[in-house]
Amino acid sequence: MSGRGWSVLLLSIALIAGSVFLWFRREGTPPQVQAPEAILLNAEGGSVTLVLDDEGSGLRSATVVLVHAQGEETLLAKEWPGSTVSGAVRRGQPLTLEIEIDVKRLPRSVENARLRIDVRDWSLAGGLSGNQTRLDIPVRIDRKPPRIAVSTGLTYVRHGGAGVVVYSLSEEVERDGVEVGDDFFPGHALEGSDRRVAFYAVAAEGPAQPEIRVVATDGAGNVGKARWAVVVNERVRPTANVTLPSSFLQDVVKGLATAEGIDTTDLEFAFNEINTKLRARNEATIREVLKDTAPKQLWEGSFQQLPNSKVTSKFAEKRTYFVSGKQVSKATHYGYDLASTRAAPILAANAGRVVYADDLGIYGNCVLIDHGLGVTSLYGHLSQIDVSPGDRVKRGQSLGRSGASGLAGGDHLHFGILVGGTYVDPLEWWDPKWVASNVEQRLTPFRP
Structure with a gap:
């Protein structure tokens, strides 16, 4: 091939290579921008999260401007290194930006604005200025708290x-x-x-x-x-010193500790673990269950105490536990212990919906009834459960039988009332006069 032929060939190769280079470098895919569709701010302002990405040439620049009737304010002006030849130095990795909007710097008359976002890449498109993505996001500023x-x-x-x-x-x-x-x-x-x-x-x-x-x-x-x-x-809280016999440690504590995976080498230690850590886990479970409350009142009138029952322990009793004269644990008893006949029928204190019916650690076989509006009743230590979660129950309907399951020394019912996640005195809810004056008379004037 003559020298002229080689020159033409080399020129052709260069033109083809240049065309391929330009074709790749003029890629037309604009940067990707993830941003909220609308922004709502209060008097304190806030931040907006933007996620930028460009898998082609890479990110070149970004500007964020808050535009309103009184003017505009540049919140971000950022450039990233690169060149028109090679593109961005950093590419292929999404970039997250937090944009702070200081509402206090704006005139109080400004209630509406726009967040203008302009992002470009290192493509040769657009007259070498790169592909562009522009977003205009509406911003509403609400400075007034609810009345x-x-x-x-x-x-x-x-x-x-x-x-x-x-x-x-x-x-x-x-x-x-x-x-x-x-x-x-x-x-x-x-x-x-x-x-x-x-x-x-x-x-x-x-x-x-x-x-x-x-x-x-x-x-x-x-x-x-x-x-x-x-x-x-104020409330005067009763106190009680409870002596734990060795039979209780052997017959109750050992079995419950084994079931819960607690070391039984030292039964006094095991009792304290049950009375503190297991109790805390059980209470956490209860509060999780109680989030599922009906948005309306399901009960009517006062709640009923277990019929023909004797109170053996009262609400908020501060208990100190001893073994052979040595203190081993402390706890507060948030309910009433009610004793009746062995395996006595346990009745729903009022109408509601069963939200829990299963074993619950220290409470043994336990039933929780949601009465709506955050009011819940608890029935512990049952020997038998006759209801299931989701069941609707009426006042006086049987839930099961009393027993000594869980951390119990004998057949009885542990009964509790919770409002939200807080235990309250069942005596109030058993009292028709209290319910009438503190609940019904408060609500009746606003009902049709």
Whole structure:
């Protein structure tokens, strides 16, 4: 081949290679941007998460600008290293950016804005400026917290007792209810009314005068708060010293510890493990189950005590346990122990829905009934269970038979009432006068 022929061949190869290079470098796929479809902020502002990616030429630049009627503010102007020849130095890995929006810097008249996002890659497309992805995301700024109007008047509640409050809200919210100190009790729609209702409890143990208030959080995160007149009365808590006989350790503790995988070499140690750690796990299970509460009242009137039963242990009793005169453990008894005949029929204290019916550690065979609006009754130490989760039960319907399953020294029923995740004194709920004045009279004026 002549020299001219070689030149033409080499030129052709170069043109083909250049064309292939340009074809690849002018790839037309724009960067990928993951962002929310809309942004809602409160007076504190917030952050927006963006995920950027470009599998072709790689990311070149990104700008984020907040645009509103009073002007605009650049929140991000970022460039990444690369060249028009080789593309981005870093590519093939998604990049996550947190964009802070400081609402306090904006004029208070600004309620609506747009977040303009402009992302380019290192492609030769677009006159060497690269492929572009542009997003305009609407931003709404809500600085006003929900307004709460409490309809309930002066309320007296005891430590270890329950209460109810009726209130209304100025807008739809994400979360509302009652705070008692650090405890939260969700609100629910009051049937036949435009108002809301929340049952709450004051723990038997805690501050003498906990802060009690209705709270509501809207979609922007604004929090409205309202108080009403609540008087918290102290409770005198009974105490008891309990001596554990060796037969109890051998017959009850050893079997329960073995079933729960607790070392039985030292039965006093095993009892303390059951009375503390296993008890805590069981209570955690109960609180998880109680999240499934009906949004309406399922019960009617007062609750009934187990018929023909004798009280052998009261609510909030502080117990200290001894073996041969040595203290081995402590616990608070959050319920009533009720003794009747052996294998006595256990009846539902009021109408509701069974949400648990199975073994539950220290409580043995246990049934939990959801009565709606966060009110639950507990039946422990049964020898037999005759209901299943999901069953609807009436007041006085049989749930099973009393027994001595779990951490029990003899045949009896452990009965408890919980409001939200807090144990309260069943004596209140057994009392028709208390229920009438503290529940029914509070709700009736707002029902059709």
